Amino acid sequence: MIDEARERADAGAAHPPVIHGYDIDQRSVRAARTNVAAAGLKDIVSVDQGAVADLPSAPAATGLLVTNPPYGERLGDVSALETLYAELGQAMREKYVGWQAAVLTGNPPLGKALGLRARRVSNFHNGAIECKLLRFDLSQADALPSTDRQTDVERPLSAGAQMVANRLTKNLNHLRRWARRENISCFRLYDADMPEYAAAIDIYQTERTIAQVQEYEAPKTVDTQQARQRLRDILHAVPRVLEIPRDDVVLKQRARQRGASQYQRSDEQGRFHVVTEGPCRFQVNFTDYLDTGLFLDHRITRARVGAMAAGKSLLNLFCYTATASVHAALAGAKTTHSVDMSATYLDWARRNYQLNNLDLQRHTLEQADCLQWLTEQSRSPYARRFDAVFLDPPTFSNSKRMEGTLDIQRDHVALINQCMKLLAADGTLVFSTNLRSFKIDNGALTGCRITDISAATIPQDFERNPRIHRCFEIVHQ
DSSP states (O other): OHHHHHHHHHTTOOOOOOEEEEESOHHHHHHHHHHHHHTTOTTTEEEEEOOGGGOOOOSSSSOEEEEOOOOOSSHHHHHHHHHHHHHHHHHHHHHOTTOEEEEEESOHHHHGGGOBOOSEEEEEEETTEEEEEEEEEOSGGGBOOGGGGOOTTTSOOOHHHHHHHHHHHHHHHHHHHHHHHHTBSEEEEEESSSTTSOEEEEEEESSSEEEEEEEEOOOTTSOHHHHHHHHHHHHHHHHHHHTOOGGGEEEEEEOOOOTTGGGSBOOOOOOEEEEEETTEEEEEESSSBSSOSOOGGGHHHHHHHHHHTTTSEEEEESOTTOHHHHHHHHHTOSEEEEEESOHHHHHHHHHHHHHTTOOTTTEEEEESOHHHHHHHHHHOTTOOOEEEEEEOOOSEEOOTTSSSOEEHHHHHHHHHHHHHHHEEEEEEEEEEEOOTTOOOOGGGSTTEEEEEOTGGGOOGGGTTOTTSOEEEEEEEO
C-alpha cells in the first residue's frame, strides 16, 4: 500500500486528504497526538476530544468516516452501548450525508442500533474476536424504518422490565419523602430487591437527577444471555420510572476488588456535581472512578463522627474525600486532620472543604501512607493526641506506594492499637470496615472497651443489606 501511494504521488496525485480524529477519553487523545507528531503528520492529522453525539458536521461534501467503537466486553457494556451506537448512527445520518462510512464491530447485534442498512458486510478477526466490517453509503435511502431502530425509551417495557419498574416506583415513593425530611439529595433506591435482577441503583439529585446502576458480577452458573437481558430490563426501567434521559443513567459493574483497583481511575472526564447531605455539600463524580467520592452507606457514620467531634479535635485516617471531616468541621470541631495516600483524593477533599466555606488553616490535609504514618506517630513521644479518631481503611490494599500490604482482617488489631496510642484518655475511636465477613478480635485488643454499633449506622435506604458494613466505637478501658 505504501508503494502504491508513492507511485500515485510520483504521478502527480493530489496532496493527502486532511484526517480528523475524535475520542471521548483525553488520555487516548494525548497518546494519538504523540503518535501523529512522531510520524511527522501534524499538518495532515488532527485529533480532538469529543463525544459521538457532539461530532461536528462533515467538513466536505464527500469523504470517509471510519470507526471501531467498543464491542462490550462485559454484560453491562452491551446494554449501555446501544445508546452509543444509536448516537453514532444519528450523527452519520444527519451530519455526513453523501459520505461513505465503515464500522468495525465485534458485536454485530449492536450494529442494528445504528439505524442504517449496510451496503456490504465483510468478516474479519480481531485476534480471537469475530468481527464484521459494516460499510455504508450515507444517503437517505440507507436509513432503516423507524420501527426497526426504535430507542429503548420509546420501546414498550418487557414483562421483566415492567416488574423492575413497579418495584422502583414503590421504593421511590417511600424513599423520596424520607430523603426530603433528612435533607439528603442522594440515596440507594434499589439493591437487588429481586435477586435475579442483581444490581444496585443509586439516585443523585444534582443540577438534574442522575441514576447510577451498579451491576453485580453474575455467578458463572448464570446464563450470559439471560443475565444480559435482565440488565437490559433494568436499564429500560430506570429512565422510565425516574423520567430522565437515558444519558443520565450511569452504568458500572461492581466486581470483587483487590488491591488498589477500587480507587483506580477508569476515565478522565473530570465532571463533578454537587449533592447535599444534611448541612454538608459534597462533590461527586460518576465517570472517572468506580466510586463517586461519597459512600452512601456511611451517611449515619459520618454524622455520628461529626457530632462526636464537636468542640474537639478529629483525626481521619484513610480519609478518601474527607467527607467525615467536613461533617465534623461543620459540627464545630476545633480542628480536623485528614490523612490519605492519594493526592487526587486530597485535592477532591480540599474542594469539599472550600465548597462548605471551611478554614483550611484549622482543618488540615496530609498526603501520606497511613500505615507508615501510624507506625511513626504511635512510636513518637511527641505525637499529637486527638479527642476523636475515625479509622475506615480499605478491606485490602497492595498499592505500590504503600509499604507492604493491608489486609483488614489480618491487620486490624495492629491498626487499632496504634490509633489508641494517639487517642486522648477520654476520646473515642470509630472503626469501620466493609468486609462483610469481618470478625473483630476482642481478646487481642486489651485495654479497650469495644461497642458494636453496626446496626445503628445502617441508613434506612440500606436496610435490605444490613451487613453492608461493620462499625465499632472503641474507648480506653
